[in-house]
Amino acid sequence: MTAATASSSERVAPARVYKLHTRPAWRRILLTREAAIIALLILVIVVASATVRNFDSPLTVTYLLRSVAPILLIALPMTLIIITEEIDLSVASIVGLTSVMTGILTNAGWPFAFAALTAILVGVVCGAVNGFLVTVVGLPSLAVTIGTLALFRGIAVGLLGTTAITDFPEFWTDLAKANIPGTPIPVIMIPFVVLAIIFAVLLHFTPFGRTLYAIGLNKEAAQFSGIDVGRTKFILFVLSGAVSGFAGVYFTLLYSNARGDNAMGMELQIIAAVLLGGVSIFGGRGALHGVIAGVLLIGTLGSALRLAGVTSDIINVITGVLLIASVVSASLLGWLQKRRTAAIGKRKGRAGASTDAT
Incomplete structure (x- = not known):
């Protein structure tokens, strides 16, 4: 090997280091979109507690968590789906259909547990x-x-028409509205935490989760790497349907109401929260802790504004602005990062050329 070849090898070797892990750990943890959303959530809570009357009361916390629980639940599988560069807009209609099925079967005399299980299977x-x-x-x-x-919304409305079923076993409705003893936290947070841990482990700590990111980054490359892309996506849609069915049963019990138009428009809230939480609509990027923070941010902001007397139209405008800002900021940061990487590459190229010349 000549001296020139050895010198060239020495210059090329550092480029093989995985770029992300050349940064300090605190930067990899704190300088992320997920960390920014969590910081914004904390800021909103602090400001609202100081300025909005009764915002920090236990009753407000209870109602806030109850109202966002279905969104939190469905956001878990939706995160995995969007990471693979797909989307599921039917989740709210599945909630409505399973709500109707729960009401019809319960009204027909089925034990509620069997009616709920059948609705989830639907x-x-x-x-x-x-x-x-x-x-x-x-x-x-x-x-x-x-x-x-x-389709699903039409079936749900067709089964009940304009009527509603409101007669459900008192034990189950009380359980859906109950809090963990001694706290303002609803009982529904227990199954949510269990599911969140399962989905987090699945996404971030298993080969299956790594395949989701690979599919989102490049579906063709993932396919040629031996990943069964079709089967993986099929599993995700089934998980989405199952969790949406569970959310539909909870929604029915929480409001003691089974109607075909239950959860109308909820799919937009879920997708907005997922994207706000740092998941890229183009796939290949996202983390569950950011999504959970995004759901809580939208719910907390909406609750604070309602207590302050702001109308729902204004709240929707603010939520839309937040969503657009999150998508635009991600694209802008990506563009700036590419420009910075290109500039660094040019400087290294010029430095290498000058070294070879000498």
Whole structure:
């Protein structure tokens, strides 16, 4: 090996180091979109507690967590789906359909536990329909879930019409509205925490989770690497249907009401929270702790503004501005990072050229 070749090898070797891990640990943890959302959530809570009357009362905390619980639940599988560069717009319609099924079966004399389990299985079937159309038929998930959104909602409304079922076992409705003893935290947070841990481990600490990021970054490369892309996405849509079904049962018990239009528009709140939490709409990026913070941020902000007398229209405008800002900021930061990387590469190229010349 000549001296020039050795010198060239020495210059190239550092480029093989994985860039992310060349940064200090505190930067990898704190200088992220997820950390920024968590910091913003804390800021909103502090400001609202100091300026909005009764915001920090236990009753406000209870109602806030109850209202965002269905969104928190469905946001878990939605995060995994969007990381793979897909989307599921039918989740709120599945909530409505499973709510109606819970009411109809309970009203027919079924034990509530069996009625609820059957309703969740209906959610699984709905998710499997979405997964089949996306992965086997090969249709785009946006078009498929827009169609099934209308389909599932139409079935739910058709089954009950304009009527509502409001008679449910008192034990189950009380349980849905109960708090953990001695705290203002609703009991529904227990299954949510269990599911959040399961999904977090699945996404961040297993080979399955790494395949999701690989699919989102480059589906073709993932396929050639031996990943069964179709099966993976099918599993995600089934999980989404199952969790949406569970959320539909909870929604029914919480409001003691089974109607075909339950959870109307909830899919937009879920997607907004997921994107606000740092998940890229283009796939390949995101973390569950950021999504949970995003859901709580939207819920906390909405609760504080309502207590301050702000109308729902203004709250929707603010939520929309937050969502647009999060998407734009991600694109802007990515563009700036590319420019910075390109500038560094040019400087290294010029430095290498000058060294070779000498």
